Amino acid sequence: MAVKLVVDGVGKDFLIPVIDHVSFTVDAGDFFCLLGPNGCGKTTLLRIIGGIEPATRGRVTLDGEAIVAHQPHERKVGVVFQEDRLLPWKTIRDNVALVLRPLRLAPGERTARVARYLDLVGLRGFEDYYPARVSGGMRQRAVIARALAIEPDVLLMDEPFGALDAQNRRIMQREIRRIWRETGRTIVFVTHSIEESVEVGTTLVMLSARPSRIRALIRNDDPGQRVKLVDDLDTMIMEEVERQQGASDGRT
Amino acid sequence: MTPRWVDRLHLPTLAVVIALLGVWALVSAKYGAYVLPSPALVARGLVDVVVTGEVWKHTGASLARILVGFGGAVVVALLLALAAFVSRTARGVVHDVVAVLNATSVFVWIVVSIIWFGLSNWAPIFTTFMITLPVVASNLVEGVESVDRRLLEMGDVYRLGGRAKFTAIVVPSTLPYLIAGMKVGFGLALKVSVVAEIFGVTTGIGYIMNYSREILATQMVFVWALVMILVMMATDRIVFDPLSRRMSAWR
Numbered sequence A: 001m002a003v004k005l006v007v008d009g010v011g012k013d014f015l016i017p018v019i020d021h022v023s024f025t026v027d028a029g030d031f032f033c034l035l036g037p038n039g040c041g042k043t044t045l046l047r048i049i050g051g052i053e054p055a056t057r058g059r060v061t062l063d064g065e066a067i068v069a070h071q072p073h074e075r076k077v078g079v080v081f082q083e084d085r086l087l088p089w090k091t092i093r094d095n096v097a098l099v100l101r102p103l104r105l106a107p108g109e110r111t112a113r114v115a116r117y118l119d120l121v122g123l124r125g126f127e128d129y130y131p132a133r134v135s136g137g138m139r140q141r142a143v144i145a146r147a148l149a150i151e152p153d154v155l156l157m158d159e160p161f162g163a164l165d166a167q168n169r170r171i172m173q174r175e176i177r178r179i180w181r182e183t184g185r186t187i188v189f190v191t192h193s194i195e196e197s198v199e200v201g202t203t204l205v206m207l208s209a210r211p212s213r214i215r216a217l218i219r220n221d222d223p224g225q226r227v228k229l230v231d232d233l234d235t236m237i238m239e240e241v242e243r244q245q246g247a248s249d250g251r252t
Numbered sequence B: 001m002t003p004r005w006v007d008r009l010h011l012p013t014l015a016v017v018i019a020l021l022g023v024w025a026l027v028s029a030k031y032g033a034y035v036l037p038s039p040a041l042v043a044r045g046l047v048d049v050v051v052t053g054e055v056w057k058h059t060g061a062s063l064a065r066i067l068v069g070f071g072g073a074v075v076v077a078l079l080l081a082l083a084a085f086v087s088r089t090a091r092g093v094v095h096d097v098v099a100v101l102n103a104t105s106v107f108v109w110i111v112v113s114i115i116w117f118g119l120s121n122w123a124p125i126f127t128t129f130m131i132t133l134p135v136v137a138s139n140l141v142e143g144v145e146s147v148d149r150r151l152l153e154m155g156d157v158y159r160l161g162g163r164a165k166f167t168a169i170v171v172p173s174t175l176p177y178l179i180a181g182m183k184v185g186f187g188l189a190l191k192v193s194v195v196a197e198i199f200g201v202t203t204g205i206g207y208i209m210n211y212s213r214e215i216l217a218t219q220m221v222f223v224w225a226l227v228m229i230l231v232m233m234a235t236d237r238i239v240f241d242p243l244s245r246r247m248s249a250w251r
Helices: A042-049 A092-103 A107-120 A136-149 A166-183 A194-200 A223-251 B004-008 B011-031 B039-052 B054-086 B088-102 B106-117 B122-145 B149-157 B162-196 B205-214 B218-247
Strands: A003-014 A016-027 A031-035 A057-062 A077-080 A154-158 A187-190 A203-207 A214-219
Touching: A003 A042, A016 A042, A016 A057, A016 A203, A016 A214, A031 A042, A031 A194, A042 A154, A042 A187, A077 A136, A077 B149, A092 A107, A092 A136, A092 B162, A107 A136, A107 A166, A136 A154, A136 A166, A166 A187, A166 A194, A194 A223, A203 A223, A214 A223, B011 B039, B039 B054, B039 B218, B054 B088, B054 B122, B054 B162, B054 B205, B054 B218, B088 B122, B106 B122, B106 B162, B122 B162, B149 B162, B162 B205, B162 B218, B205 B218
Parallel strands: A031 A187, A031 A203, A077 A154, A154 A187
Antiparallel strands: A003 A016, A003 A057, A203 A214
């Protein structure tokens, strides 16, 4: 399979090293999950990949093109943040249409695309609602439609379902899996929930405690192994959490 | 079929008003119409100025001056806020200028404007401008500063240009601050411009109030005070309330 995204020796210091040294590649069409204990820099790593935040060291390339924060590039990156970041004064339709503006599509194509992706995420009939008038789950669907509408080379998702209740979370996990299958997009998905990552991801990366490195890289393609995989990852994450607490206890 | 305003009447407030009118009538009877004209006298005066049309002449003159002075203040405040949005240095300067203007007394501007503009329309206009500018500007700068950085970051991720970010994110999130600032500013403008009208002009609510005092027509002082209060409440109801309601349609 073609390599889509290369993360090569990326690290980040905030006074102390947060991300030590992380390297991996993501294949085109992969559903790639970043896992790890709280505070291990998952979100930061995702922001570096998206070119939102600069790395202290290492480089990121998407389709062979370097992604550097605050520098223009030709790739398209869709991002789903932890919060919805919808403009509250625009309807769901206009929120999606807004991000298509820089693509300079023909007006008809633009309208069609907005409709297509709102349909895909199951928001037909809610186009003219303001974000405050719909549920959290629907806002998250709108955000996914917005990110997909630019037809991104990679879709970055940062704990997108963290703010949802357990039931909506389950529904949205199934939905994102379906949307991924239907669109064939490459997704990099950050979560701290092991069950969630095993539920949705095809490749799972477990980061270690701070300063983070890759603790394990696992293909998740055998549904029969899921229960065992969750157990293994649970053990791993607890070890990392203990290591982190041990380290901070030692310091104080 | 009870009209809508009847439903909106707050009975306890009505009771207080009636009680106050009673006290007012009693005190007026004791001290005489020069010190405190009776409610009936004031009511008759109000009817008179409406019937003769005098009310429009003076209210119109005051409002015209306010429109120029306050309108100018809003325009300049918008420019200052824009500067504050574009540059951090400008933001600091605007902050300090607003602080100094806020600390300056109305009287300073009245005296200075009489020296500069003589006894003309421009004295109350300039005073209104200088007093309302810091109020509107500080609200607007606060609005600009409160723009959600996470939304701007979202705009960057999707490569919205500066103009698109400005019109889609900055303007809508600052608008409520502008309206709030304008509402307070307009109220202040009305209160301040009438003071400046005491000097040098021959129209306007401030002028006519002072004139009424000079000719010992105390009831007319009360009439014009009443007119001012009504104008203030009417603009709130007719202009600002619908504006802020329209703007929060998405909430």
